[in-house]
Amino acid sequence: MMSLFRRMLHSKVGVVVTFIVLIIIAILFGLGGTTTNFGGGSAPTGDQVATVGKVVITPTALSDQIRTTFGGIQRQNPGVTMEQFLAQQGFEGTLDRMLTSAALKQFGQQQGMLVSKRLIDGQIASAPAFQDAGQKFSQALYDQFLVRQRTTDANIRSSIGEDLYAQQIMFPVDQRGMFPGSTASITPRNLALVYASLLLEKRDGQIGFVPSAAMAQGAPPTDAELAQYYKQHTDRYTVGERRIIRYAVVSPAMVKAQATPTDAEITARYQRDHAQYVAVEKRSVTQVVLLDQKAAAVLAAKAKAGGSIEDAAKASGLEAARIAGVAKPDYARQTSPEIADAVFAATKGAVLGPVKSPLGWVVIRLDGINQIAAKSLDQAKPDIVKALTAEKTTAAMAKIRDAIDDATTNEATFDEIVADQKLTAQTTPALLATGVDPDNPAAKPDPALAQVVAAGFQAEQGDAPQLVQFGTDGFAIAGLSKIVPAAPRPLAAIRDAVVRDFSVDRAKRAAHDLADKIASAVQGGKSLTAALQAAKPGLPPVKPMTAIRQQVEQGNLGLAKAPLSLLFSMKQKTVRLLEAPQNAGWYVIYLDHIQPGDASGNAQLLTGQRGALDQALGAEYLEQFAKAVRNSVGTTRNEAAIKKVRDQLGGQQGDSD
Secondary structure (H helix, E strand, C coil), X not given: CCHHHHHHHHCCCHHHHHHHHHHHHHHHHCCCCCCCEECCCCCCCCCCCEEXXXXXXXXXXXXXXXXXXXXXXXXXXXXXXXXXXXXXXXXXXXXHHHHHHHHHHXXXXXXXXXXXXXXXXXXXXXXXXXXXXXXXXCHHHHHHHHHHHCCCHHHHHHHHHHHHHXXXXXXXXXXXXXXXXXXXXXXXXXXXXXXXXXXXXXXXXXXXXXXXXXXXXXXXXXXXXXXXXXXXXXXXXXXXXEEEEEEEEECHHHHHHXXXXXXXXXXXXXXXXXXXXXCEEXXXXXXXXXXXXXXXXXXXXXXXXXXXXXXXHHHCCCCCEEEEEEEHHHHHHHCCHHHHXXXXXXXXXXXXXXXXXXXXXXXXXXXXXXXXXXXXXXXXXXXXXXXXXXXXXXXXXXXXXXXXXXXXXXCCCHHHHHHHCCCCEEECCCECCCCCCCXXXXXXXXXXXXXXXXXXXXXXXXCCCEEEEECCCEEEEEEEEEEECCEECCHHHHHHHHHHHHHHHHHHHHHHHHHHHHHHHHHCCCCHHHHHHHHCCCCCCCEEEEEEHHHHHHCCCHHHHHHHHHHCCCCCCCEEEEECHHHCEEEEEEEEEEECCCCCCCHHHHHHHHHHHHHHHHHHHHHHHHHHHHHHHCEEECHHHHXXXXXXXXXXXXXXX
């Protein structure tokens, strides 16, 4: 879940490659640029986090940008917390992007580049988020977006302008390394051969396992031991940020009285649609249209002689078309009045034609005749009631929705909206972003509340309530009530769980000590099998390990991937320990033999490796070019101010200011 934005924000080229899609990100997440102030190019003061040329980046601008970027990521992955975002270098990556963005814009302007207002207008107008049902730009949707994101048109335009400068500058720096449009590899064959041969390297070793479950249980922990353990592992017992959300549902059941049609409405609808209820004859036909009259005559003769019209059509390279249950007026519009008269005068099974039509010559077989009796008002009433009820329900709910939408635009509170629309307010427990209630783990998240919870986690304290989908046929007005910061559960409330974890950790440490003793014996000359047997009888037997590096790189190894990956990072005749997943114990891995690979005769592998190295080299060019631009315009960071912003964000866990 975290790997995607980690790569985008702080990978080798994430800062640079992001610019290629930054306009999309700006539109989707409302990035407000650096929201910078312009002034002198001096070193940043205490209330500035950085200066880039003439651009000053303030703590508020950086904090807002971090929150906005995090909000966009959280909309894609609601389970992501601010703590995870910061731990995965989201903060540093976002700051780097701000610095590079400001530097590229100034560098571009120095080189005479220009981003016009018309070009920015085009980017905004073409964004799907701002287009109505007719795929045309909607000023109302754009204004609503600005309100939701708590930003301004100027900030959006500034951000898009910076992104367009970045595109103009970075796009020509081709990923293949300053050779735009080049198709030749820039990686020497001999260099690629070294890396390709590494992929074919084979390693043989052995793996032993010391399970935690094989260790002695030991005495129950004392209160002091338990308190110390809890203090050292409070993060393990910390419940993530939760939110309490108020909401009120508008469902079809609530407007049932308004949506029930009257007898007068039913009669009026019956009279309006009277043509649907009169007696009608419908016929089903199979027909073939040909351009040539003689060919049509041959096909008709085959069908009239008892052959299949479908087979006759296939023999002519055509396909017969079936028209099922069509009334005479409709069929006349599809063909001609003359053809319709002939078809509706024929008997079932008759073959007609060839008959001249606007599209050519038609051969027709009459497949079926269906006489549909007229429907009285009483007979048609159930269908009419169903249709009218659906229409009136939709209209009634749309009226309420429009009224709520207008109220939120006019800054009405949640309580005011609920009272005005006579809705019933409900309050969720303190929920995680996944909809889980940590205080009631047995209860599963309610799927109907998914959008309500998402709205609550997108909002900040004091934000206007939002309209969201509720279930399959309703909607709700949702507002953030309270943010419950992440905090550890009290020891007294989770004592049994802490005791269990303490015992598991103690067993794992004992397993590690035993595995370390075995590794020392192997390094001293004993075989892995002998060392395991001497350390503790009954341990699982040693198993062989054999793999080619390419298998490990491809990752199709399941649970064996971690031990095999370690095997390929070891020296020959050495032993290493590796912790097993879920505190299960420790692996003892011994590398016995390395067989070098040789890719000199593998043209496909060489070509693929050269391509991969080309991308890496091109990415390095992009990274270094961006750094050069930042150095060119002059970039200075205030590390103390940067740390202060980061600490504030980490402490608040996404809380409001």
